[in-house]
Amino acid sequence: MDEHSFLVNRERAVDYLNSLDKVFVNDQFLNWDSENRIKVRIVSARAYHSLFMHNMCIRPTPEELENFGTPDFTIYNAGMFPCNRYTTYMTSSTSVNLNLKRKEMVILGTQYAGEMKKGLFTLMHYLMPKRQILTLHSGCNMGKNGDVALFFGLSGTGKTTLSTDHNRFLIGDDEHCWSDKGVSNIEGGCYAKCIDLSGDKEPDIWNAIKFGTVLENVVFDEYTREVDYYDKSVTENTRASYPIEYITNAKIPCVGPHPKNVILLACDAFGVLPPVSKLTLAQTMYHFISGYTALVAGTEEGVKEPRATFSACFGAAFIMLHPTKYAAMLAEKMQKHGATGWLVNTGWSGGSYGSGSRIKLSYTRKIIDAIHSGSLLKETYTKTNIFGLAIPTKLEGVPTEILDPVNTWKDKTMYEETLLKLAGLFKNNFETFTNYKIGTNDDLTKEILAAGPNL
Known part of the structure; x- marks a missing residue:
């Protein structure tokens, strides 16, 4: 305008x-x-x-x-x-x-x-980028030893759920800055999804809902005023907005040192990405720029099978510069401060949506715990076909057979076809970014392109 x-x-x-x-x-x-x-x-x-x-x-x-x-x-x-x-x-x-x-x-x-x-x-x-400060659409928490983790992910991937961990201090659930001093929360509150919420599954968010909290799109009994968090009749996108101080283990002020781990979350409804992969710096940039997750049948009218959706930097609606600018800043900061990149699939295993099953939240939490503790770094890794992702051969508390998704599919031919289909979607999406130079002499651009799926 x-x-x-x-x-x-x-x-x-x-x-x-x-x-x-x-x-x-x-x-x-x-x-x-x-x-x-x-x-x-x-x-x-x-x-x-x-x-x-x-x-x-x-x-x-x-x-x-x-x-x-x-x-x-x-x-x-x-x-x-x-x-x-x-x-x-x-x-x-x-x-x-x-x-x-x-x-x-x-x-x-x-x-x-x-x-x-x-x-x-x-x-x-x-x-913020004008001040050489990177803005991040991510959750962020910190362990008792000062180790900070960033959680990137689109809606429905578990960003708020996994960053809100009662064993760690919450710095923030959605918006952050990464400067030369470390990380800082942009906001003073949280905006959590509360569909199917219960005190057993997510006690921190449950306990944060009290006087002063704003509930959106929820259904409640007009006589008792009791909220039915399982009611989806208005929308599945029910929300709770509350001050961050309502989380008992929030870190106030909401700042922390430089991140040790950068976790990219994807809800892969195709069921072909591993539950966890250790990423190279170039792979982290590739998947950060891609910003992948998948819509599943039933979430939108006309969706009959999984549909890949990509949002650059996990926040295309907010970014004001070209995605590669933010990616280059992230690469520089990760390299300078020794952060490790991880891709965690919170979606399906054993088949696509409709035939496979959702990876249990308890398994995902074990994976995240192993990333935080540093034990996952010490495991032995093998490489997957096509995407070239490094996956651990074992992980305490997680069934070994699900670590490599091919093991969980009964129909191996269908697995290969689905894997190739998703790889093609990644390739097509990334065509938009191939003409932009990143790094000195365009060297980082070549590394990032090579870090994508190999068809």
Whole structure:
């Protein structure tokens, strides 16, 4: 859109907000790294939106609020009030506009609170790399010995579940920065999926749902007010937004040293990726740029079989620069600080969706525990065909036969066909990135391309 259309929308939102008897204003921060934090002001029409952002951004102390001053960025959220569909570039009554020059965001015609969270994350993907700070769509936790792990993954791969571990300190579940000093959480809260939630399966998230938590899309008994977390009648995408302090083992302030492990999560519904693979630096870059997971039948209308989906850097909707720029920064930081890359499949084994079975969460947790402890690094590894992934020959607490996916398929011919199909999808997706140079003399580009599946 052009500047004029933005200003028309801005004026419309501000006029609507000015007409209300009450508006809600939040002055808050982004980034727990105090040297690189951003001051944001959110002006909204609904208390729900204000509480959501109160939970999700960093809450200033009374003294910081008193001396807050001029914000670095402002959001005008008019909520349900629509944009004018006849304004140039408008295609519906909903419009979400971000203007970097004016340092403003305008929201019209939608009551989805996540637009504000997403808009600010997009802003950070633009501002932080200018300071040589890498922005990451990842979860992050830290062991008692100070070992930090990053968890990348698209929706449904287990990013929040696996980063929220009662044996480790939670730095954050979704958005982070990696600077020369280490990692820092961008947010002040968590936005956890709560479909099928129970106190037994995920006690930390369960216990975080209390007064002040925002629940979205859930079904509850209007008389007892009891929530039915198993009810999917509205959507499977039920969510809980709560301050990070509601997690008992959260690390406050939410900062940590340089990561030791970088874990890329994929929910492979084709059932051909191993439960865990140790990656070379080039392979880590390849799978980071690819950002793979799979949709399964039933999640979207018309999906009859697994469908691969790729989101560059595990956050294509947020990145403002070319994906290879973020990948080069990640490679540099991993190499400098000695981090190991891992690919963990939380999806299917023994066949594709519909014939195989989902890898048990208890097995995935054993894998993650072995990565954290360092014991997995000491195991013996073999290489898989096509993808060339290094897989351990054994792992305590995980059945040996599932470590190499070919062992779990009864129909070996079907396994080979499915493996080749997925490899082809990876190749086709990566064609978009082959014309961009990474590293000195383009050397890293060649390594990354060679690290993909070999057909």
